[in-house]
Amino acid sequence: MPKLKSDPINKNDLIDYLDSYSDFSFELSVLKMLRDKDIKCEHGGSYEDPVTSKFREFDIRAMKSIGNYRLRLAIECKNIRENFPVLISCMPRRESESYQQIALVSDPNSNDNPMGTPIFKSRAKTLSIIKEHSIYKPNEPVGKSTVQVGRAFDGTISANDGELYDKWSQSISSSVDLVSRMCWDGDDGDEKDFYLSSVIPIVVVPDGKLWSVFYDDDGNRVREPTPSERCSCFIDKKYDMGSKLTGTKFWISHIEVMTFNGLGSFVDSHMKTEEGISILFSKDGISEALDRF
Numbered sequence: 001m002p003k004l005k006s007d008p009i010n011k012n013d014l015i016d017y018l019d020s021y022s023d024f025s026f027e028l029s030v031l032k033m034l035r036d037k038d039i040k041c042e043h044g045g046s047y048e049d050p051v052t053s054k055f056r057e058f059d060i061r062a063m064k065s066i067g068n069y070r071l072r073l074a075i076e077c078k079n080i081r082e083n084f085p086v087l088i089s090c091m092p093r094r095e096s097e098s099y100q101q102i103a104l105v106s107d108p109n110s111n112d113n114p115m116g117t118p119i120f121k122s123r124a125k126t127l128s129i130i131k132e133h134s135i136y137k138p139n140e141p142v143g144k145s146t147v148q149v150g151r152a153f154d155g156t157i158s159a160n161d162g163e164l165y166d167k168w169s170q171s172i173s174s175s176v177d178l179v180s181r182m183c184w185d186g187d188d189g190d191e192k193d194f195y196l197s198s199v200i201p202i203v204v205v206p207d208g209k210l211w212s213v214f215y216d217d218d219g220n221r222v223r224e225p226t227p228s229e230r231c232s233c234f235i236d237k238k239y240d241m242g243s244k245l246t247g248t249k250f251w252i253s254h255i256e257v258m259t260f261n262g263l264g265s266f267v268d269s270h271m272k273t274e275e276g277i278s279i280l281f282s283k284d285g286i287s288e289a290l291d292r293f
Contacts, residue, residue, distance in 0.1 A: 022079060023077060023078060023079045025079070026077050026078075026079035026204075026206060027059050027060065027077040029260070030059075030060060030075065030077050030204055030260065030263065031043055031060055033260070033263070033264055034060070034062055034263075034267065037264070037267050037268070037271070037272070038272075039062045039063070039064055039267060039271060040062065040063045040064065040065075041060055041061065041062050041063075042058075042060070042061040042062075043059070043060055044057060044058070044059070045057070045058055045061070046058070047173070047174060047176070047177050049173050056170065056173065058074065058076070058170065058174040059075055059076045059077050059170075060073075060075040060076075060077070061073065061074060061075070061174065061177075061178060062075060064271040064277065066271075066273070066274045066277050067192075067274045067277075068192055068194060068195055068196055069195070069196050069197075069274070069277045069278060069280075069281055070182070070185055070195050070196070070197040070198075071197070071198055071199075071200070071270070071271060071277060071280060072178040072181070072182070072197070072198070072199045072200075073199075073200050073201075073202055074171050074172075074174040074175040074178055074199065074200070074201045074202065075171065075202045075203075075204060075263075076167040076168075076170045076171040076174070076202070076203050076204070077167070077203075077204045077205075078163065078164060078167045078203060078204070078205050079205075079206060080148065080164075080205045080206055080209040081209075082209075083150050083151065084148045084149070084150040085148065085149060085208075085209045085210065085211055086146065086147070086148055086164060086205055086209060086210050086211065086257065087146075087147055087148070087149050087159075087211045087212070087213065087225060088143040088145070088146050088210070088211070088212045088213075088228070088231045088233065088257060089143070089144055089145040089146075089212075089213050089215060090141035090142055090143050090144065090212055090213065090214045090215065090231065091141070091142065091144050091214070091215050091216070091217065092138075092139045092140070092141070092142070092216065092217060093136060093137065093138055093139060093140050093141070093142035093234070094138070095131060095138045097136070097142060097234045097236070097253065098130060098131050098134050098136050098137055098138040099128050099129065099130045099131075099134050099136065099251075099253050100128075100129050100134050100135055100136055100198070100253050100254070100280075101126045101127065101128050101129070101198070101250055101251045101252070101253070102126070102127055102129060102196055102197065102198045102281055102286070103124050103125070103126055103127075103182045103183070103185075103195075103196070103197045103198065103241065103250060104124070104125050104126075104127060104194060104195070104196060105123060105124045105182060105183065105184075105185045105186060105194060105195040105196075105197060106123065106186070106193060106194040106195070123183060124182065124183040124241050124248050125248065126241070126248065126249065126250050126251070127285075127286060127289035127290070128251075128289055129281075129282050129285035129286065129289060130285070130288075130289075133282040133284050133285030133288060134282070134285065135279070135280055135282075136232060136253060136254055141212065141214050141231070142232055142233065142234050142254070143212070143231050143232060143233030143234070143257070144233070144234070146161060146164060146165075146168070146233060146257065147159040147160065147161045147164075148160050148161065148163060148164055164203070167203050168203055168255060171201040171202060171203055171255060172201050172235065172237060172252075172255060174201070175199050175201045175237075175239070175252060176239055178199045179199050179239040179240075179241055179250045179252070180239075180240070180241060182195075182197040182198075182199065182241060182250070183241045183248065185197050196281045196286075198280060198281070199250075199252060200252075200254075200255075200256060201235075201252065201255045201256070202255070202256045202257075202258055202263065203255065203256070203257050203258070204258050204259070204260060204262075204263050205257065205258075205259055205260075206259065206260055207229075207259045207260050207261050208227065208259070209259065210227070210228050210229065210231065210257060210258075210259050210262075211225045211226065211227055211228060212225070212226060212228040212231050213225045213226075228259075228262075229258065229259045229261055229262030229265065230256060230257070230258045230259070230262040230265075230266065231256070231257050231258075232254040232255070232256050232257075233254060233255050233256075233257065234253065234254055235252065235253065235254060235255050236251065236252075236253055237251065237252045238250070238251050239251075239252065
């Protein structure tokens with residue numbers, strides 16, 4: 001006989017929750033995967049929410065430094081249930097949405113700066129990598145609506161974005177500290193003359209729990225729901241680098257929703273070698289951005 005809500009919870013119920021539903025258990029599996037791939041991680045620390053000014057906990061912050069590149073990930077983990085998968089509705093990405101920003105950080109007093117450009121007169125500046133040089137290219141699918149879809153007790157289909165939005169919001173909020181940290185790259189004893197740095201917020205869900213559907217600009221559904229491992233969603237958020245006094249702003253254009261395997265593939269492709277990580281920092285895009293100054 002199925003248990004009712006009023007039935008007491010026993011040890012076996014708790015074990016079932018930990019094995020099947022716990023966000024923390026899933027979080028630990030993500031953390032182990034990242035550390036096994038030689039990614040430096042912080043786990044379960046706290047930060048001050050920039051909106052509420054309350055202290056909150058983050059799940060995972062990951063960082064990889066290769067050569068002059070540094071990539072930081074603000075990762076939140078959500079253990080989605082089998083009967084409540086995520087569905088992301090996508091449309092073609094507009095040119096105005098097709099960008100990412102990177103930070104160029106250098107000691108302004110260094111005489112050995114190889115870039116030789118006025119942009120380095122201040123410690124940190126941001127460059128916008130746009131259009132075909134961006135990792136977020138025009139006309140590719142970009143998420144516009146994110147929901148979890150399930151079935152109600154009466155058999156009807158229901159949708160809810162509350163649980164996932166909490167993790168989404170935490171990932172974006174956790175990114176604030178990471179953006180601020182970029183301003184001080186090179187102050188940790190490393191001898192690099194300059195850094196190219198970026199931050200990506202990520203929500204991770206279990207494999208098989210992420211679906212996407214694609215609409216054209218006229219609202220016609222042109223691709224039926226299909227399983228996905230990674231889907232980017234446009235957010236267009238602005239943050240202060242270092243402090244508000246520096247006046248340097250950094251925009252995060254997208255948040256990534258990935259499955260466990262999707263995150264592993266991303267790490268293998270972009271956080272293992274200098275060639276892989278450099279793809280996220282397009283040299284042609286940087287040259288074009290410098291020409292715009």
